[in-house]
Amino acid sequence: MQQKDVVIGIDGGGTHTRVIAADIQGNILAHSIKGSASIYRDSSVQVNVQSAIEDVMNKGGIEAGRVAGLAAGIAGYDAPEDLEWITPLTAVPGLACPKWHMNDALIAHYGAHLARPGIIAIAGTGSILIAINEEGRYLRNYDFHHYAASAARLLGYEAVFEVLAGHADASDERLVARMLGHWNTATVTELYHLASGGFDADRKARDRCFGRFAPAVTEEAALGSAAAIRVCSRAVKQIKTGIELLGASFKQYHVPVAFIGSVAGSSYFQAKLREELKNASNRQYTVVTPQLPPAAGAVLYALEQTGLPVTAEIIRRLQPSGLLLRQAQALEHEAPSDPAQL
Numbered sequence: 270m271q272q273k274d275v276v277i278g279i280d281g282g283g284t285h286t287r288v289i290a291a292d293i294q295g296n297i298l299a300h301s302i303k304g305s306a307s308i309y310r311d312s313s314v315q316v317n318v319q320s321a322i323e324d325v326m327n328k329g330g331i332e333a334g335r336v337a338g339l340a341a342g343i344a345g346y347d348a349p350e351d352l353e354w355i356t357p358l359t360a361v362p363g364l365a366c367p368k369w370h371m372n373d374a375l376i377a378h379y380g381a382h383l384a385r386p387g388i389i390a391i392a393g394t395g396s397i398l399i400a401i402n403e404e405g406r407y408l409r410n411y412d413f414h415h416y417a418a419s420a421a422r423l424l425g426y427e428a429v430f431e432v433l434a435g436h437a438d439a440s441d442e443r444l445v446a447r448m449l450g451h452w453n454t455a456t457v458t459e460l461y462h463l464a465s466g467g468f469d470a471d472r473k474a475r476d477r478c479f480g481r482f483a484p485a486v487t488e489e490a491a492l493g494s495a496a497a498i499r500v501c502s503r504a505v506k507q508i509k510t511g512i513e514l515l516g517a518s519f520k521q522y523h524v525p526v527a528f529i530g531s532v533a534g535s536s537y538f539q540a541k542l543r544e545e546l547k548n549a550s551n552r553q554y555t556v557v558t559p560q561l562p563p564a565a566g567a568v569l570y571a572l573e574q575t576g577l578p579v580t581a582e583i584i585r586r587l588q589p590s591g592l593l594l595r596q597a598q599a600l601e602h603e604a605p606s607d608p609a610q611l
Contacts, residue, residue, distance in 0.1 A: 273337035273366075275329075276575065277322065278567030281306025281343040281358065281373055283394045286317050287564040290325040293337070293572065295583030299329035300564075306373075307344040308354050310473065318358040326361075336366040340571035342376030342563060344395075369574055373563060374399045374409070380566020381527040381559035383584065384573070388515050389559075390508050392419040392538070393530025394480060398508070400515035408518055410511040417511045419504035421532050424486045425479030427503070431496040433461050441496045444489040451482050487535040501537060508533070509545045516552040525557045561587055 275298065280287040286306040290298045301324035305311035318341075326333070343355050355370050378389045378399045386403045396419045398410040410417065418427075431437065432445055445457065452468075454460040469475040490497035516524050528534055528542060539556075546554040561569065565587040572579050 271332065271334040273335060273575075275331050275335045276337055276568055276571035276577075277325065277339040278376070278564050278569070278571055279306075279318065279322070279339070279341035279343075279359070280376060280562070280564035280567060281314075281318055281341055283307040283310045283344045286321045287562075288318075288321040288325050289564045289568050290329045290331055291565075291568045291587065293577050295568075295572075295580075295586035297587070298331065299325040299327075301325045301328070305344075306358060309345050314354075315357055319361050322359065322361050322364070326364075333361075333363040333365070336364060337577070338366050338571045338575040339364070339368045340376065340567040340574065341368065341370050342373030342567055343370060344373050346370060346372045367575070369570065375407070376567040376570055377529055377559075377563040378566070379570050380561035380563050381529065382525065382557075383560050383569070385525075386519065386521070387525040387527065387557070388512055388554075389527045389529055390417075390512060390533050390542070391529045392417070392504070392508065392533035393421060396420045396423075396508075396530075396532075398511040398515055400518060402519045403521055406518060408515055410514060413514055415511055415514055417504065417507035419508055419532055419538075421480040421483035422476045423479075424500055424504060424532060425482035427500040428482070428486045428497060429460075429464065429479070431500060432457060433464055436499075437496050441489075441494045443492065444485065444494040444497050447485045447489070448482070451485065452478075483532060484535070487532065487537040491537045501541065504532070505538060505541045505545055508542060509549070512546065512554060513549055513551055516549070516554065519552060522553055524552045524554050526554045527557050527559045529559060529563075560584070 274293050275290055278289045283305055286303045288301045292298060301321045303321040304317040306314050306318050308314050339359055341359050346355055359368050374397050378401055381389050386401055388400045390398045396417050400408045432448060437445055449460060452460055452463060454463060486497045486500055490501045512526060532538055543556050568587060
């Protein structure tokens with residue numbers, strides 16, 4: 270009988286699908302990055318995810334019979350009925366191992382805190398806050414109908430609205446210049462005309478365009494743009510509120526918080542969130558560095574679900590030290606499902 274000595278972890282985000290194959294000692298055998306895993310963002314999700322799984326199996330020389338289990342965190346998995354489109358994503362012919370599907374926020378939390386109590390704030394392609402308290406209770410800010418408007422595209426939209434509404438001053442000259450260049454317009458009047466027509470009829474393309482402008486917003490906020498600071502400050506305060514909301518579910522006073530995503534992980538947001546959390550009213554929050562990237566968190570989850578021992582040495586081997594994993598971390602991590610679409 271063939272030895273079951275491999276697990277597969279999947280971080281299926283709204284922009285990219287990242288897959289890791291590792292042996293039961295935690296050694297990473299192969300890694301792959303493909304397109305979106307969210308049916309709400311891409312009609313080719315089944316091809317994207319299955320091809321990523323097949324890619325790591327081919328790269329690692331892994332026969333299907335060796336796979337002990339597969340854990341897949343998928344953006345957009347919010348209700349049992351979502352399994353109708355999610356289950357086929359991992360239905361690779363011949364791969365008959367146990368498979369666990371969940372929202373990709375769970376595997377992000379699993380990787381960040383190694384399944385220990387804590388909070389993660391994700392702000393990238395989308396935005397979500399997740400807590401697992403010391404009693405094992407899993408809570409999202411969405412469960413309270415709270416939303417922190419901190420997704421990349423929202424920063425882009427808000428910055429443009431500030432300028433078009435006439436709120437820009439001398440401190441915003443660089444921001445405005447970068448904005449005009451981003452939308453290939455010569456003047457604010459021309460940008461206003463483009464905006465009044467809705468920018469782009471294709472909503473997904475429009476959102477992507479605004480999302481790509483988010484780094485300019487955080488960079489210009491750091492350089493003193495008053496409009497960018499206002500936009501970022503609103504987002505930071507909403508994230509803080511969400512953290513405190515989830516923090517109230519903890520009995521312990523000291524709660525670790527990890528930030529994930531291109532927005533939450535930017536130097537400007539990191540500094541401001543740390544500053545805001547010093548003044549939190551209900552708990553003492555300690556900002557920690559995520560221990561593992563989400564795809565490695567999925568590997569850890571698969572190992573535990575299959576009943577295999579997880580040791581400190583295995584966790585060390587899953588740390589993002591390999592070239593492919595470093596490249597994966599450099600890519601934007603998108604938040605899971607995102608109900609507050611414009």
